[in-house]
Amino acid sequence: MSDIGLYLHFPFCVRKCAYCDFLSFPATEEVKRIYAAALIREIRGYARAAKGHTVSTVFLGGGTPSIMPARQMKAIFQALYDSFEILPGAEITMEMNPGTVNESNLTFVFDHVNRVSLGAQSGNDAELLALGRIHTRRDVERSVQLLKDSGVKNLNLDLMLGIPGQTAEEWRSTLRWAIDLKPEHISAYSLQVEDGTEFRRLQKAGKLHLPDEDTEREMAALTVEMLEGSGYRQYEFSNYAKEGFLCRHNVRYWKRGDYLGLGLGASSLFEGSRWHNTRNLEHYFEHSSDPGQIVREMEQLDRRTEIEEAMFLGLRMSEGIEDAEFEARYGLSVFSLYGEIIERQIAEGVLLREGNRIFLSPRGIEVSNVVLADYLLD
Numbered sequence: 001m002s003d004i005g006l007y008l009h010f011p012f013c014v015r016k017c018a019y020c021d022f023l024s025f026p027a028t029e030e031v032k033r034i035y036a037a038a039l040i041r042e043i044r045g046y047a048r049a050a051k052g053h054t055v056s057t058v059f060l061g062g063g064t065p066s067i068m069p070a071r072q073m074k075a076i077f078q079a080l081y082d083s084f085e086i087l088p089g090a091e092i093t094m095e096m097n098p099g100t101v102n103e104s105n106l107t108f109v110f111d112h113v114n115r116v117s118l119g120a121q122s123g124n125d126a127e128l129l130a131l132g133r134i135h136t137r138r139d140v141e142r143s144v145q146l147l148k149d150s151g152v153k154n155l156n157l158d159l160m161l162g163i164p165g166q167t168a169e170e171w172r173s174t175l176r177w178a179i180d181l182k183p184e185h186i187s188a189y190s191l192q193v194e195d196g197t198e199f200r201r202l203q204k205a206g207k208l209h210l211p212d213e214d215t216e217r218e219m220a221a222l223t224v225e226m227l228e229g230s231g232y233r234q235y236e237f238s239n240y241a242k243e244g245f246l247c248r249h250n251v252r253y254w255k256r257g258d259y260l261g262l263g264l265g266a267s268s269l270f271e272g273s274r275w276h277n278t279r280n281l282e283h284y285f286e287h288s289s290d291p292g293q294i295v296r297e298m299e300q301l302d303r304r305t306e307i308e309e310a311m312f313l314g315l316r317m318s319e320g321i322e323d324a325e326f327e328a329r330y331g332l333s334v335f336s337l338y339g340e341i342i343e344r345q346i347a348e349g350v351l352l353r354e355g356n357r358i359f360l361s362p363r364g365i366e367v368s369n370v371v372l373a374d375y376l377l378d
């Protein structure tokens with residue numbers, strides 16, 4: 001029996017945020033209903049392939065899963081339980097937008113979900129407006145209270161730093177506010193301006209005023225200092241958790257564990273292959289029951305790609321890479337493969353070694369792009 005994770009994509013949002021390049025768009029109730037039916041067909045289409053696998057993490061992401069009607073979500077879960085062996089105690093995460101938390105989806109959460117990831121982003125209403133979010137600071141506070149009252153005991157808040165016009169002091173206030181809301185987990189991502197977004201358009205027109213590099217560095221330092229000082233341990237570049245509350249599904253991604261992505265555009269890594277589903281909604285609706293028809297860019301990963309990915313992803317985590325684990329998986333010691341690079345990086349102070357484990361130093365995290373590029377194999 002091998003253990004896998006499931007990712008389910010819900011591509012619908014009330015409206016598009018100014019920085020967002022995820023596969024997401026507004027949809028009518030009718031389109032959501034058709035999507036739920038297509039997703040159920042895809043899930044049931046995997047029933048045979050799922051034999052011999054257990055599932056210990058499920059992640060409902062988007063888009064905004066919390067704008068799906070609870071009745072349809074319940075039917076989707078029925079299909080999941082019919083088709084996959086979901087272990088008791090499996091981590092089941094649902095992303096929720098604070099502008100969409102309501103009686104109906106709270107009931108669904110209570111019955112099926114044990115971890116909620118709330119897209120808070122900022123505790124400052126002007127920043128939320130600049131980001132194009134549909135909610136206010138007060139909506140986040142109200143959602144946290146409702147979720148806690150409904151029995152959610154594992155809550156993540158997503159925060160964003162580097163928002164246009166944001167100062168280090170404003171970021172400090174957002175962190176203080178988030179800590180006071182007492183979530184078990186906080187993700188703090190730097191804003192990236194992506195092609196095809198409203199922010200890219202504003203940037204090209206010279207109308208996007210991002211914090212400068214010094215301010216960004218100050219914000220990054222404040223994040224570590226304030227979160228670690230409040231009992232959250234940084235276990236990945238952007239992720240902090242109270243003891244026992246790491247996101248098991250995301251740890252699976254960083255350790256290159258197997259997962260199946262279900263739904264429009266969802267990516268999978270399964271038995272040495274990587275692929276993603278079609279991004280064409282009509283095509284997905286028509287062919288979702290037959291993976292052969294919706295799978296795109298299927299790639300059988302060679303050893304070299306697997307090793308590079310293992311280095312890039314493993315060094316994102318504060319526990320880093322343990323040699324025996326690496327060798328058992330990839331057939332080579334990390335020290336025999338990268339000995340010179342490891343020695344040089346330790347001397348430069350960007351990499352640390354404890355026994356047979358290597359991990360990035362705080363300085364290494366700051367310049368991770370350069371540090372990780374050394375692990376590309378020629």
Ligand code: SF4
Pocket residue numbers: 012013014015016017020021022024062063064097119
């Ligand atoms: S809510 Fe999330 S997925 Fe939807 S548009 Fe905003 S950032 Fe994108």
